[in-house]
Amino acid sequence: MTEQPKNPILRSRWRQLAAAPLCIAALTLMTGALANAQDLTLSETGSTLLYPLFTTWVDAYIKSHPGIRVSTGATGSEAGIQEALTGKVQIGASDAYMSDADMRQHPQIINIPLAIAAQTVNYNLPGLNATHLKLDGPVLAGIYTGAIRNWDAPQIAALNPGVALPHQAIVPIHRAEGSGDTFVFTQFLSFSTPAWESDKGYGTTIAWPAVPGSASAVGNAGMVQALQTTPWSIGYVGISFSDKVAAAKLGTVALKNGAGEFVLPNKDTVTAGAASLGPRTPPDERLSLVFAPATGAYPLVNYEYAVVSTKQPDATSAAALRRFLLWTIVPSETNEAYLDTVHFIPLPPHTWELSQAQIQSIR
CATH class of the missing domain: 3.40.190.10 (Periplasmic binding protein-like II)
Known part of the structure; x- marks a missing residue:
């Protein structure tokens, strides 16, 4: 079992997530190096708000996962979504979730919160x-x-x-x-x-x-x-x-x-x-966090999404994508430090469970 965080808030979140359908121990194993993968490249583009965090994640990830590369781009959320829909990239980074109409046209696409921004x-x-x-x-x-x-x-x-x-x-x-x-x-x-x-x-x-x-x-x-x-x-x-x-x-x-x-x-x-709004997040995780009625709440808050297809070209790419996305949301002091550098906050337990379930559907 991976050592629990020293931070009491993170430790509490860790214990809550350990009871989720995918326990922390299993998730930690899954985020290890991808066996037998050589020079496999995952591609991402989109949100300029998420881009500084993505580059930080990628720099850290590739150091511990030999054979995996991740290309990144800052092209805007709309471009990220469109390139994910057309298959030009595997991850469309977006501050916005897809509309109902787009979801009906692209039922294989999912919107996965990775963090919370503003x-x-x-x-x-x-x-x-x-x-x-x-x-x-x-x-x-x-x-x-x-x-x-x-x-x-x-x-x-x-x-x-x-x-x-x-x-x-x-x-x-x-x-x-x-x-x-x-x-x-x-x-x-x-x-x-x-x-x-x-x-x-x-x-x-x-x-x-x-x-x-x-x-x-x-x-x-x-x-x-x-x-x-x-x-x-x-x-x-x-x-x-x-x-x-x-x-x-x-x-x-x-x-x-x-x-x-x-x-x-x-x-x-x-x-x-x-x-104040996160507990309302539905299974597909498309939810606005804007203009919450709660006391002390900042009104311009949002999920940062990875827009991806559940149908990847091959099993190896799908496994690599699952491992990388799961790694980005693992609760730890290291990951929280990455979020702190860009003034983001981590997903609360309810949203984390939904995100890891959506990631597991990628095949």
């Missing part, structure tokens, strides 16, 4: 970036539709009494490509603002309103760069880029959650958001 809303207001401005869904929806044009608009001022807001035009920035970050951000706008829901809705791509002066950016790195170089701008960024946001000296919004509180993104608030 998005931040960031801005570049010279002189105010150290201040955590308070914003809510309706105000953000107003900014992205052009109904709220200036930083000192009454709707923003009402949420930030005492803050000397500038009379400058707001520059809303959105993702140019199909993005899971866009999926999560527009879910928040939809769930918090009925007018946005009835008009624009949510998705990895949407028909963004033509707001004068608005801009687009490719990937989370592109979003950070666009915000840094564009005074008076606002945008949404995957939390794995928080260190780059800090280095760029951008402001971070305190968002109004479903309980009416203004909260900042951190490990405790992301955990609270996931904990």
Whole structure:
């Protein structure tokens, strides 16, 4: 039996998972080196939010699993899903789950949560970036539709009494490509603002309103760069880029959650958001964690998915894929350290059991 983690929280999770259908001892054996495999390559592409974690995972995995290579790419969640559907890659990394319509068309595809992440809303207001401005869904929806044009608009001022807001035009920035970050951000706008829901809705791509002066950016790195170089701008960024946001000296919004509180993104608030909705996760694990009603919950929280086919080209590839995906979700202090580097949190026991069951269906 593998040694239990020293961290009491991880140790508790370990003991809970040991009673799951696939016990930890069996899982540990399955995640050993793939016997008789030589130069087998698994392919992944998609989410730029998940990409920093995937590269960390891959660097560690290939060191202990000779003969296995994993190619990675940061092409956006929509591209990751599409390439998984067409079989161009074995793992489509996505911050978004597939729609009901896509699932009906592709019944062999599964959506497997590997971790829990979040998005931040960031801005570049010279002189105010150290201040955590308070914003809510309706105000953000107003900014992205052009109904709220200036930083000192009454709707923003009402949420930030005492803050000397500038009379400058707001520059809303959105993702140019199909993005899971866009999926999560527009879910928040939809769930918090009925007018946005009835008009624009949510998705990895949407028909963004033509707001004068608005801009687009490719990937989370592109979003950070666009915000840094564009005074008076606002945008949404995957939390794995928080260190780059800090280095760029951008402001971070305190968002109004479903309980009416203004909260900042951190490990405790992301955990609270996931904990309040995670137990509702169905067997296919397609569930939004956005705008949870719980106290202390950050509202832009999401599962990070591996979109894969249960029907692999051969048994060897299927076994290698199962082993790698199981390895990524094994509860341990090492794996939690990998998640900490990108400000993610691990799956809770209920979701972990569902994920390992879905992984086991890959053949």
